[in-house]
Structure formats: structure tokens, C-alpha cells
Amino acid sequence: MAPEPRARIRQVLFVCIFLFGGVRVACETARYSIAEEIASGSFVANLAKDLGLDVKALPSRQARLVADGNGKYFLLDLRAGELVTKDRIDREEICAQMDECIIRFELLLQNPLRFFRAEVAISDVNDHSPQFPEDEFVLKIPELTPIGTRFPLESAQDLDAGENTLQNYTLSPPSELFVLHTRERSDGSKYPELLLAKALDREERPELEFVLTAVDGGIPPSSGTAKIRIVVLDANDNAPVFSQSLYLATVAENSPAGSVVTTVSAADSDQGSNGEVAYSFSQNAGKGHRVFQIGALTGEIRISKPLDFEMTEKYELSVRATDGGGLSSHCKVLVEVVDVNDNPPEVTVTSLSTLLPEDSLPGTVVALFSVRDRDSGDNGKASCSIPEDIPFILKPTFNNYYELVTDAVLDRERVSSYNITVTAVDSGSPSLSTRETVTVQILDINDNLPLFNQSSYTMYVTENNSPSLMIGGVNATDSDSGQNAKVTYSIWPENKSSPFSSPFISINSENGHVYILKTLDYEEIKDFKVTVQASDSGSPSLSTNVTVYIVIVDENDNAPVILYPMQNHSASYNELVPRTAEEGYLVTKVVAVDEDSGQNSWLSFQLLKATDPGLFVVWSHNGEVRTARSISDRDAIKQKLIILVRDNGVPMFSTPAALDLLLVDGFSEAHMHVPDSTEEERHDDTLTVYLVISLALISFLFLVSITIFIIIKVYKRKQLRERSHCSGHFDDANNFPRNLVDVSGTGTLFQTYKYDLCLTDDSGNSEFKFLKPIIPSLPPQLENNEMFPQGN
Numbered sequence: 126m127a128p129e130p131r132a133r134i135r136q137v138l139f140v141c142i143f144l145f146g147g148v149r150v151a152c153e154t155a156r157y158s159i160a161e162e163i164a165s166g167s168f169v170a171n172l173a174k175d176l177g178l179d180v181k182a183l184p185s186r187q188a189r190l191v192a193d194g195n196g197k198y199f200l201l202d203l204r205a206g207e208l209v210t211k212d213r214i215d216r217e218e219i220c221a222q223m224d225e226c227i228i229r230f231e232l233l234l235q236n237p238l239r240f241f242r243a244e245v246a247i248s249d250v251n252d253h254s255p256q257f258p259e260d261e262f263v264l265k266i267p268e269l270t271p272i273g274t275r276f277p278l279e280s281a282q283d284l285d286a287g288e289n290t291l292q293n294y295t296l297s298p299p300s301e302l303f304v305l306h307t308r309e310r311s312d313g314s315k316y317p318e319l320l321l322a323k324a325l326d327r328e329e330r331p332e333l334e335f336v337l338t339a340v341d342g343g344i345p346p347s348s349g350t351a352k353i354r355i356v357v358l359d360a361n362d363n364a365p366v367f368s369q370s371l372y373l374a375t376v377a378e379n380s381p382a383g384s385v386v387t388t389v390s391a392a393d394s395d396q397g398s399n400g401e402v403a404y405s406f407s408q409n410a411g412k413g414h415r416v417f418q419i420g421a422l423t424g425e426i427r428i429s430k431p432l433d434f435e436m437t438e439k440y441e442l443s444v445r446a447t448d449g450g451g452l453s454s455h456c457k458v459l460v461e462v463v464d465v466n467d468n469p470p471e472v473t474v475t476s477l478s479t480l481l482p483e484d485s486l487p488g489t490v491v492a493l494f495s496v497r498d499r500d501s502g503d504n505g506k507a508s509c510s511i512p513e514d515i516p517f518i519l520k521p522t523f524n525n526y527y528e529l530v531t532d533a534v535l536d537r538e539r540v541s542s543y544n545i546t547v548t549a550v551d552s553g554s555p556s557l558s559t560r561e562t563v564t565v566q567i568l569d570i571n572d573n574l575p576l577f578n579q580s581s582y583t584m585y586v587t588e589n590n591s592p593s594l595m596i597g598g599v600n601a602t603d604s605d606s607g608q609n610a611k612v613t614y615s616i617w618p619e620n621k622s623s624p625f626s627s628p629f630i631s632i633n634s635e636n637g638h639v640y641i642l643k644t645l646d647y648e649e650i651k652d653f654k655v656t657v658q659a660s661d662s663g664s665p666s667l668s669t670n671v672t673v674y675i676v677i678v679d680e681n682d683n684a685p686v687i688l689y690p691m692q693n694h695s696a697s698y699n700e701l702v703p704r705t706a707e708e709g710y711l712v713t714k715v716v717a718v719d720e721d722s723g724q725n726s727w728l729s730f731q732l733l734k735a736t737d738p739g740l741f742v743v744w745s746h747n748g749e750v751r752t753a754r755s756i757s758d759r760d761a762i763k764q765k766l767i768i769l770v771r772d773n774g775v776p777m778f779s780t781p782a783a784l785d786l787l788l789v790d791g792f793s794e795a796h797m798h799v800p801d802s803t804e805e806e807r808h809d810d811t812l813t814v815y816l817v818i819s820l821a822l823i824s825f826l827f828l829v830s831i832t833i834f835i836i837i838k839v840y841k842r843k844q845l846r847e848r849s850h851c852s853g854h855f856d857d858a859n860n861f862p863r864n865l866v867d868v869s870g871t872g873t874l875f876q877t878y879k880y881d882l883c884l885t886d887d888s889g890n891s892e893f894k895f896l897k898p899i900i901p902s903l904p905p906q907l908e909n910n911e912m913f914p915q916g917n
Contacts, residue, residue: 155243157208160250161216166209169199169245172232173206176241180206185236192230199230199245208243216247217284224286251289251343255281257351262337264319267358268327273320277308280316281339281349288342291315295338296353302333303355319353327357328394359396361450367391372458374426378434379467382427386417386460389424391446398449405445407455413440417460426458434464466504466553471497472561482568483537491517492529492563496549504553511545519547529563537567538604571609571663575601577671582657584639587678588647599637599671601659609663617656617670630655630675639673647679648720649845681725681774687782689716691827699785699823701816702764704756712741715748715782717770725774733781734767741786743768750784762788789816 157170173180178188183203190201198219200211220226225246232241258279266276283291294317296305304320317337333355340348367389374387393400404424406414417440418429426442440460447453476493498505509519509527516533529545543565550558577599584597603610614637616630631640637657653675660668690699690713700713719726732743737760742753750766764786771779 155241156246157243158246158248159210159214160248161214162250162252163210163214165212169208169210170243171206172201172208172241172243176232178206178234180204183234187235189233190230191233192228198228201232208245214247216249216286217253219247220286221284226286249286249289251285251341251347253284253289254347255283255291255339255341255349257281257337257339257349259351261352261354263354263356265356265358266321266325267360268325268362269360270321270325272322272324276319276321278317278319278337278353279351280314281351283339283341283347285341285343290341291339292342292346293340295340297336297338300333300335303335305337325357327359327396328363331357331359331396333357359399361395361399361448361452363394363399363448364452365391365393365402365446365448365454367444367446367454367456370456372456373461374458375461375463376428376432377463377465377467378432379465380428380432382429382431384428386426386428387458389419389426389444389446389456389458391424391454391456393448393452395448395450401449402446403448405447407443407445413442413460416440417442419444426460432462434462438462466500466551466555466557468499468504469557469559470507470549470551471499472509472547472549472559473497474561474563477563479564480566480568481531481535482570483535483572484570485531485535487531487533489531490528491531491565493522494527494529494547494561496525496527498551500551500553504551506552507549508552509547509549511547515543515545517543517545535567537569537606538573540567541606542566569606569609571605571661571665571667573604573609574667574669575603575612575659575661576669577601577659579671581671582673583676584673585676585678586641586645587680588645589680589682590641590644592641592643593631594641595638596641596675597639599632599639599657599659599673601637601669601671603661605661605663609661611662612659613662615658615660617658629653630673632657641675645677647677647722648683649842650677652676679722679725681721681772681776681778683720683725683772684778685717685719685728685770685772685780687715687717687770687780688831689714689827690782690784691823691830692783700750701787701789701820702752702756704758704760704788704790706752706756708752708754710752712750712752712786713784715743715750715768715770715784717748717780717782719772719778721772721774725772727773729771729773731769731771732766733769734765736761736764736766740764741766756788760788764788 155170155172155175159167159169172178173183183201183206188201188203190199192199198211198214200209201207202209216226219228226249227244227246229242229244232243234240262279264276266274281291281294283289292315294305294307294315296303296317296319302321302323302325304322306318306320307315308318309315317339335353335355337351337353338348339350340346368391369389372387372389376384376386389404391402391404393402403421404419405421406417406419416428416430416432416437417426419426424444424446426444439462442458442460443455444458445453445455472494473496474492474494478491481489481491496507496509498507507525509521511517511519511529516531516535517529518532520528520530522528527547529547545563545565547561547563548558549561550556578601579599582597582599586594586596599614601612601614603612613634614632615634616632629642629645631642632638633640637659639657655673655675656670657673658668658670660666702710702712706712715730717728717730719728728748729745730743730748731745732738732741735741740753740756740760741750741764743750743766748768748770750768766784766786768782768784769779770782771777
């Protein structure tokens with residue numbers, strides 16, 4: 126590359142300054158030549174020797190190189206006076222493609238000041254290959270382009286100069302269609318050019334590919350390549366051609382609209398719109414163009430209307446194919462209609478009984494129907510069937526008629542209706558079928574008994590109830606329907622000769638609610654049972670019986686009764702207590718009974734009043750009267766105790782018991798409880814006899830009173846049974862006495878009782894023994910005196 130003008134001006138001014146300033150300048154110019162691309166530090170020339178300079182004086186004279194921007198490529202070795210390369214030199218970078226590439230610089234010396242000119246010519250080496258701007262060139266040439274037409278191509282670039290630059294182009298593989306020429310521009314650059322030597326045919330060769338090679342003049346030569354792809358553009362010079370001149374097709378008569386019958390195909394060798402083919406029916410297509418339609422782009426012939434083999438068996442169509450340039454061709458299409466099994470059997474019901482009693486006998490005719498098929502041959506032969514899991518069968522009669530009859534006993538409660546599907550299938554291939562559904566309702570007959578939801582019922586009612594109290598209900602269902610399932614309730618009489626079963630119970634015939642008609646007393650009757658009958662409204666009526674147990678629940682309506690000591694006796698004293706008695710001495714035992722049951726009869730004892738409150742104590746659970754401390758001489762001889770006996774019911778009832786005690790001296794176990802009459806005559810034998818006689822009388826009166834009490838209770842119970850006339854409703858357990866209970870260990874009597882009085886030598890060891898009651902067991906809730914719901 127030539128130095129810029131400004132650099133040249135600076136060089137001239139520098140030289141002038143030195144000339145006019147008396148600087149001595151050597152006018153000779155040292156010229157050298159090197160090849161590009163030599164390594165850094167390579168020897169160029171010995172400037173000191175060539176310019177006649179003393180090598181040793183170069184450092185002292187501050188020898189240096191002065192140059193423009195290109196001076197960076199060289200260095201001066203002051204020790205040897207040699208000029209060497211500073212860096213790798215690329216001629217194409219410095220001078221591009223100039224024929225001559227020279228680097229100029231000056232050698233400047235001080236003391237005295239001298240100036241020497243030098244220049245180095247850079248010779249080119251073939252270090253670059255020709256290169257195309259693109260790897261591939263695409264040429265689009267119409268196929269009707271005239272022969273001899275020229276097509277200039279892009280030229281390659283070679284950075285070398287002289288003989289090393291681009292010299293020639295070649296084309297491979299050789300082609301008879303194109304000839305390659307190398308042309309030269311006015312600036313000397315060379316470019317390739319194609320010449321069409323033969324007419325193009327796109328249908329024969331739509332594309333051509335060549336390799337363009339650019340070669341330079343170096344030794345050895347270098348080259349570069351590019352791909353040339355030639356696309357031949359189409360011209361409408363071909364008409365469409367069908368793949369067949371005659372198309373044969375068959376189609377089933379039951380083919381749906383839109384079904385493809387066949388597809389015609391025509392090919393056009395042209396390209397683009399010239400090769401696009403459109404299909405249509407020609408005017409001479411006959412009536413077929415009304416039954417079929419053709420896809421303009423696909424050539425698919427489809428059914429547009431339903432076909433019928435019986436009306437037309439064959440269609441002849443004329444199809445035309447036209448390309449985008451207007452060229453066309455024709456073909457024929459023969460469509461044959463094939464008869465198929467397109468008519469399913471027809472089922473016609475001529476007689477039907479939709480309501481069938483469930484007691485109908487097997488073989489009863491339910492329906493009569495016929496089967497027809499409009500097809501012929503095997504396609505017109507039909508057979509009928511029904512599901513196998515139903516109690517009906519089909520019986521063929523005559524001329525394609527069938528009877529639907531019962532085959533087993535019917536049960537409306539198991540299946541109330543049947544949806545019977547009659548299936549008719551013809552013998553075609555594939556076979557067609559028709560389904561007709563017949564609905565048969567089964568009529569109910571009264572063949573099922575009412576059934577109670579429990580095997581027995583237990584109802585509870587508290588004594589002293591109000592009349593007409595509902596205590597529960599029974600429920601029965603009938604699996605029949607209508608009036609046959611309507612259930613009514615009644616009390617079944619134990620004595621069939623009597624229309625009434627019980628004076629205590631009534632039942633609502635519609636809903637089964639049970640009512641108590643009169644007030645009951647637990648002490649008179651504790652439970653009974655009745656029989657309830659459930660009857661349906663069918664004809665004849667069916668019925669079922671169930672036992673209802675009525676349990677009377679006790680409530681606290683009786684106050685305790687004092688059995689001992691007798692409260693109406695005439696004796697002065699009940700018990701004799703020796704003054705020698707210690708603390709805890711058993712004086713006597715208060716015995717009481719409550720006619721109620723459960724916790725209502727649980728009794729407790731309380732010392733309400735005493736002559737000397739601190740002397741005696743009463744045990745609350747068993748009624749035992751014991752001394753609270755030892756008896757002293759200061760205690761009164763006569764002691765009176767008031768003991769309150771209470772039950773455990775709600776509300777609570779109580780009864781007071783008066784007990785007279787006499788404190789005596791000399792009372793011993795050997796004299797069988799015979800006390801002294803007065804404190805002054807304790808050792809009087811006569812008084813002792815009187816006391817023994819008094820005690821014996823008291824015991825005798827006590828036993829007589831108990832016996833009379835039991836006889837009266839038994840007599841009253843017998844009279845009550847005779848008045849109630851309900852002995853038939855009691856269990857056998859009711860025949861046992863209900864006034865016997867066990868109070869051993871507690872001193873509490875729950876009912877009227879029988880007992881034995883046993884006296885030992887010491888009245889402090891007296892005990893009572895009672896019999897266990899014989900009563901039916903009650904639920905735990907009754908023994909706890911819980912209130913029971915009125916009814917179930």
C-alpha cells in the first residue's frame with residue numbers, strides 16, 4: 126500500500142529542516158528486498174557496513190530508525206549494525222494487491238547529525254487461495270430460455286498479487302447444456318460466465334448441479350470452489366395424463382352418503398400452477414353426476430345420494446382432468462352397485478296382554494307378533510329369540526308368527542314387571558337384527574302373610590297409670606301390594622268363645638298402637654301377656670299372631686309396715702336390758718316391710734327420739750338397736766325410743782316405731798330373758814317369774830299377729846283374682862306367692878313374709894330367719910326402680 130499523502134508531506138518537511146539547519150544528509154538510498162511471511166528477527170541487511178559506518182560508534186551516536194507507521198516491522202541491532210525484522214510481515218496487510226510493495230525509513234545519527242535513507246521491497250508469496258463469497262450459487266432459468274443466453278457468475282477473490290493471484294475458472298462435471306467462459310473486467314479482475322449451449326427440459330432434468338473452481342498462478346497453484354445449482358423453471362408444455370383410461374368400481378347399495386367409491390388420478394409433468402390438476406365430471410356423465418360427486422383436488426368419487434340396487438345397477442361416469450394452464454384430458458369410470466342385506470327384520474306385535482296375574486299357569490299366552498324382512502334369499506330369512514333368564518318362551522306358529530307364553534310360576538314379590546326384548550335376526554352377511562321390547566306387569570294376589578318386625582314384644586307400664594295410656598306399638602308388613610298389603614291389628618282372644626281377650630289392653634287397628642285401658646297395681650298384678658293378630662285386606666284374608674308381654678313397673682305407693690315390735694300390744698315393755706350390758710350390746714331388732722319392690726322397698730332406720738339420746742343407737746341398714754355405751758346407775762330404768770323407718774322411693778314414705786325398754790339388774794342368760802319388775806326388788810323370785818311369763822306372751826302375740834296378717838293378704842289376693850277374671854293372662858310363675866322376700870343380713874323386709882323367731886339364752890343374740898321370695902326375674906332397670914317409657 127502506498128504511503129498516505131500526509132506522511133509524505135511530513136517526510137519532506139523533516140528533510141528540509143535538516144537541510145536548511147546545516148544537517149548533513151546522505152542522498153544515497155539503500156535498497157533491500159525480502160519475502161513476506163519471514164520469521165521475526167530475520168536478518169535483512171548490514172546497514173553499518175553498507176553505509177560505511179563504525180559499528181562501535183552507533184550506540185554513542187544514538188543511531189535509530191525513523192519511519193512512518195510501517196517502520197514497526199524492522200529493528201536496528203546497534204551491536205552489529207544489522208537491520209532485522211521486528212514482527213511477521215504480511216504483504217497483503219501492508220500493500221493489499223499493489224504490484225510493488227516497499228517499506229521506507231531513515232537511519233538518524235547524532236554528533237554529528239547524519240541522515241540515511243533506506244527502503245525494503247516486500248516480495249509476494251502464494252499464501253492465499255481464491256475464495257468465492259458464497260459456498261453455493263442458485264440460478265433459476267426458465268426451461269424455454271433461448272440457446273446462447275449468457276449467465277455471469279460471482280467471481281472469486283485472491284489476496285495475492287502478480288502471478289500468484291486468480292488466473293482461471295473451470296466447471297465440473299462437464300455438461301453439454303452449459304459452457305464456462307472466463308471473462309476479464311476493465312480493472313483486470315476475472316469472472317466466470319455460463320453460456321446455454323442446449324435447450325432445457327424441466328420434466329427431464331428439473332435441477333442441475335456443478336462445481337465451479339477458481340485457480341491462481343502460484344507454484345504450486347491454489348484453488349477455491351463453489352457449488353452452482355441451476356433450477357429449471359417450468360413452462361406449461363404438458364397436459365394431465367390419467368393413470369388409467371377406464372376405472373372399475375363396486376359399491377354396496379347401503380353405503381352411506383359421503384362414502385368413497387374410487388379415486389381417479391392424473392399426473393402433469395409441469396410444475397407450479399401448470400402441474401396442478403383439477404377434476405370434474407364432463408357434461409356427458411349422464412345421471413351419475415347427480416348421485417356422485419368428485420373432489421376437485423383429490424379425485425375422490427363419493428356418494429352424494431342413497432343408492433338402490435333395485436332402481437339402478439350400474440353407473441357410467443366421464444371424468445375430466447384440467448391443469449392450471451388450461452390443458453385437459455378425460456377418462457371413464459364404471460360404478461357397479463352391489464346388492465347387500467340393507468333391510469333389518471320388522472317385528473309387528475298384533476296382540477299383547479300387559480297385565481298378567483302372578484298365579485297364571487305355565488303356557489299362558491302373553492303376546493302374538495309377526496316377523497317380516499323385505500330382503501330376499503338368505504337376507505330375508507329371520508329368526509326370533511328372547512333372553513333365557515326370564516320365565517317366558519317363544520313358540521313359532523305359522524307364516525312367521527310367534528307366541529310369547531309363560532314357562533314357569535310367576536312371583537310378583539320377586540319380580541313385579543318384565544321388560545322382554547324380542548330379537549329378530551336375519552341370515553344375511555353381515556346379519557341385521559331388530560329388537561322390540563314388550564313390557565308385562567305382574568298383578569298381585571294375596572299369597573303372603575303379614576310379618577311382624579319382632580318375634581315378640583315386651584312393653585312396660587308404671588303402676589297407677591292413667592287409663593287409655595299408649596304404652597307401645599307393634600308393626601307388621603305384607604310384601605303384597607295394594608289392598609293385599611294393607612294390615613289391620615286386633616287382640617286375639619285366648620278364649621275363642623269370648624270376643625274380648627283382656628280387660629286391660631286395647632290396640633289401634635290401623636297403626637298397631639297398644640293402650641292400657643285401666644289403672645294397674647303392681648302389688649296385685651306384675652305382668653301378663655296378650656296375643657295380637659295382624660291381618661291383611663286380601664280375599665281371603667291372611668293373618669299372623671305375635672305375643673305381647675306387658676310388664677308393670679312398680680312405683681313407691683306404700684309406706685313401710687312395722688312387724689316388730691308390735692305397735693298395738695298391751696305389754697308395758699318390749700325388751701329388758703341388763704345394766705351390765707357393754708357398748709355394742711344388741712338390745713333388739715326393729716323389723717319392717719314395704720309392699721313395693723326394688724329400691725322402693727329398701728328400708729333405712731333412724732333413731733328419731735330417745736329418753737336418753739346418748740345411750741342407744743340404731744343401725745340404719747338392718748334396724749338393730751344396740752347400746753352406744755355402757756349402762757350406768759344414773760340412767761333411768763324406763764327408756765322409750767322412737768325409731769323412724771323410711772323407704773328409698775320417690776316420693777319417700779316413712780313410719781315411726783315406738784320401743785319401750787326396761788333396765789334390770791340380775792338379768793342372765795340362764796333365766797331366758799326374765800327381767801326384775803323394779804329396781805328395789807331385783808332379787809325377788811316372784812317378779813322374775815312374771816317377767817318370763819310376759820316375754821312368753823309377747824312372743825306368742827307376735828306369732829299370732831304375723832299369722833293373721835298372712836291369712837288376710839292371701840284372702841284379699843284370691844278375691845282380687847276372682848274379680849279381675851284375667852288369670853289366663855298370667856304366667857305359671859304368678860301362681861306362686863309373691864309376698865316372700867329375703868331380708869337376711871339386712872333386717873329389711875321388702876314384702877309380706879313368713880319368718881321364724883329364735884331366741885337364745887341371751888336376748889342380745891336374737892336373730893330372725895326369712896324365706897326367699899319366689900317371684901319372676903325382672904330386668905335390671907326394674908330392680909333399680911328406674912322409670913320406664915310408656916310403650917316401646
